[in-house]
Amino acid sequence: MDQPTPDRSKRQWKFSTFVYFSSILFLLLSIFVLDFTTTDLYKFQSLRFTFTANRIYSYLQFLLGFYNGTPDSNSETVNPGSSTSHCVLWMAPFLSSGGYSSEAWSYILSLRRNLTHPRFRITIEHHGDLESVEFWNGLAKETKELAVELYRTQCRPNETIVVCHSEPGAWYPPLFETLPCPPTGYEDFLSVIGRTMFETDRVNPEHVERCNQMDHVWVPTEFHVSSFVQSGVDSSKVVKIVQPIDVAFFDPSKYEPLDLMAIGDLVLGSKMKNSGLGFVFLSVFKWEQRKGWDVLLKAYLREFSGKESVALFLLTNAYHSDSDFGNKILDFVEELNIEEPRNGYPFVYVIDKHVAQVDLPRLYKAADAFVLPTRGEGWGRPIVEAMAMSLPVIATNWSGPTEYLTEQNGYPLVVEEMSEVEEGPFEGHQWAEPSVDKLRVLMRHVMSNPDEAKVKGKRGRDDMMQKFAPEVVAKVVADQIERIFDEKIRT
DSSP states (O other): OOOOOOOOGGSSSHHHHHHHHHHHHHHHHHHHOOOOSHHHHHHHHHHHHHHHHHHHHHHHHHHHHHHTSOGGGGOOSSSOOOOOOOOOOOOEEETTTTTHHHHHHHHHHHHHHHHHOSSEEEEEEOSSSOOOOOHHHHSSHHHHHHHHHHHHHOOOOGGGEEEEEEEEBBBOOOOSOOOOBSTTTTGGGGGGEEOOOSSSSSHHHHHHHHHHHHHHHEEEHHHHHHHHHTOOTTTTTTTEOOOOOOOOTTTTTGGOOOOHHHHHHEESOOOOGGGGEEEEEEEEEESSGOOOOOOHHHHHHHHOTSSSSSSEEEEEESSSOOOOOHHHHHHHHHHHHHOOTTTTOEEEEEEOOOGGGGGGGHHTOOOEEEEEOSOOOOOHHHHHHHTTTTTTEEEEEESGGGTOOTTSSEEEEEEEEEEEEESSSSTTOOOEEEEEHHHHHHHHHHOOOOHHHHHHHHHHHHHHHHOOHHHHHHHHHHHOOOOOOHHHHHO
């Protein structure tokens, strides 16, 4: 169903600008008056200051020189060396960990490295989540330098396309504390794109409304095109833009394995019998029900025992919970009432320490297979990272992974039924319940057929290089952006 075009003229530019700059001034005041007795706090506030100062300057220039649509010669904001005034302001959680951050960086790096004669410049702004010094410190030196450079790039808003790369609740006006996207409302920019996704079968009505305020809505898969349109998002706005995966960075030939036992904490299994890890299953996820950690533990503990040379490593982090993952697992096993095998439980390790971005390839290199029985994914970046590293992958055959996971390049896990989300913002939605029994079969099969698994792993990497490599996706994104600029120039 066609949706009416939102009347952007009704948005109060002056009020939104006042709120925006008031929050910025409050931030600056806090930076200068806080007593920096903690190193991490100092780094955190310094980081925020570094990446906010230039944006403040840019928008002050806009307020002084461009508010009435008549540029002032003294308020030039375009970089002197630039050959184009066209600009893209990409707003995303660049300074925090998580799927949106990882995806946003993959786009920025892809565009930067693969556009030889770009028709537009790029500037970035942190938005949508809290900054993390730990995450920033784990970025590659090249990425940090690029971040500083792009934050300093200044653009005229009326010549800028804004990409709001986050969940719709962070879009203007935001439903929680974050820099709004677009920063001063929709009418001040050339065009506004919402980049988002959902892990369930539908989109909330509030988010549908926010999507329809955008000029365009980019989603990663055909699954999302269907679910967004069926939920009421204007079909003319929805465009599929797949994610890139840095196959040069995630290249198994470049790395030695990470020492998993040095960073993992043993939760189940006996150290006395630990003469080596044997076959290693790896899973990477946030600690939440959606990720299917309960399904994984049920299948693994029912299929294997301590007499077998096998280990399961869980790289996880807290998500609206505490970090006592070891006791959470022990409590879960007790609730399952699984009788401990005579030879003891198979090894289960938890890695709850931060693994720097630069070390992720070594993490995958240390595993023999990747497994994630998720109930729903927007895309599933750890899955494609594992595939790029030639790992055989077991993942649920629903939602995001259906865009890239096949019987030829991996092991799609059968969905037993759909179930209702019982709590949280998506309560009442539907998501997948992957089969525990089929997961048992697949894990045993991958372990028992290493040659076949390696062939599928190699095919997975080949598919990542052919369909989702940075140079491939960069062209798709650039073509979309240039088409928007061309349409705006004609009108």
